Amino acid sequence: MATVVLHQWEASPFCGKVRKVLNHKGIRFTVVNYNGLLALKAKRLSRLGKLPVVDFDGERVQDSTDIVVFLEQRVPEPAVFPAEPSQRALACLLEDWADESLYWFEAALRMTDAGARAKATDLLCAGRPAWERIPFSIVVRHMYSRKLQTQGLGKFPASSIRERLLTHLTYVDALLADSPWLVGHSKSIADIAVAAQLDEIVRTSTVGPSILEMPRIADWLARCA
Template identity: 50%
Template sequence: MEIVLHQWEISPYCGKVRRILRHKRLAFQTCDYNGLRALRVRRLTPPGKLPVLDYGGTRIADSSRIAAFIEQRHPDHPLFPAEPAQRATALMWEDWADESLFWFEVYFRVHDAAALKASAASICAGRPPWERYLIVPLLRLDYRARLRAQGLGRLTEAEVDRLFAQHLDSLDALLEHSPRLVGEHTTIADIAVAAMLDEIIRTSHRRAVIHARPHLCNWLTAMSA
């Protein structure tokens, strides 16, 4: 069974799928769409978004749909708790990571020059240098417009940092007495949240405020083991 993940490496949603596949102990290959190769994504799926997974001839788009698809075919090392209330909680965590925490990652990426530079190096890895000068300003303008529409882009940087710190404090408090966000074992909740935080850690100086929370930091270390 050949599994191919079509991805942008810096996308936290693609990082989420990589974590899912590793959690399931599944071998897979990646195909990156750096630079202007991103124009080819629409050949994969009409929305033109990644990740997209090719699974033995079946093509699935969207990280949450991929998670459900993989869980159905590979039930070992489950992503979703069997107990209904825990399963519901795990799905709510996944939705929070995908729909709320994601925008903090985007904000820090496009409003911080050093983070944008680090992201650009990944976005255009292996591509002609001139593509960076074309793509990065367009991405910055596009995501700043999306952030304003979403609401976070209308706040001051100090206010965004304050809200982010509140989220980190909540995660740290929850993880003080529990090894995972839901139950005793890794679930889609842990995978989704860790994937978003990983991208902030990789490119932004805000990694310091994440690492300053000891229980959160220990959890991230365990999630990466």
């Protein structure tokens, strides 16, 4: 049995994605959390300076997409990449959409809604001294406001961000109309990556109840838990 350590923030959707893959494959793992100002240590773990980072029998891998490919090579079954080439392509594209687009909706919802930001800060500072909340939230707010302006969503009003997200979710809902999974007939990286982002939106944002009112999406999120 391999020794696997996930360096994480429990409330990071990318760390949630890796946890889902590890659980799907039945890989036992321990976690190291970097809440509050321990985030400064996370920066030094890998060249990217981001989480998740996985140590697998002493081998260190960074970036959730690369980690999933690595885990699929080390523990091929049950697979998260469909075998059929067109399904595999679609699953990889949906993973990329989740990571590179949907993620920014989650970040923007946290930045434009003080309640969501406070809930996210509670999660990201859990277990740390209370005073760390203040410097932590100032740095995170500044960093993500800047990133969101550059990415683009930060230039839109909150109502438009919410409306665009719900429109995207009607597309996800349509994919689930004929199959319990987004691609093919079993759970794949597409389900895992999209659900990991939505889990965090549901957990902190006021748009969460509207998402859970979409019955196919709510049932599918439960299947992806």
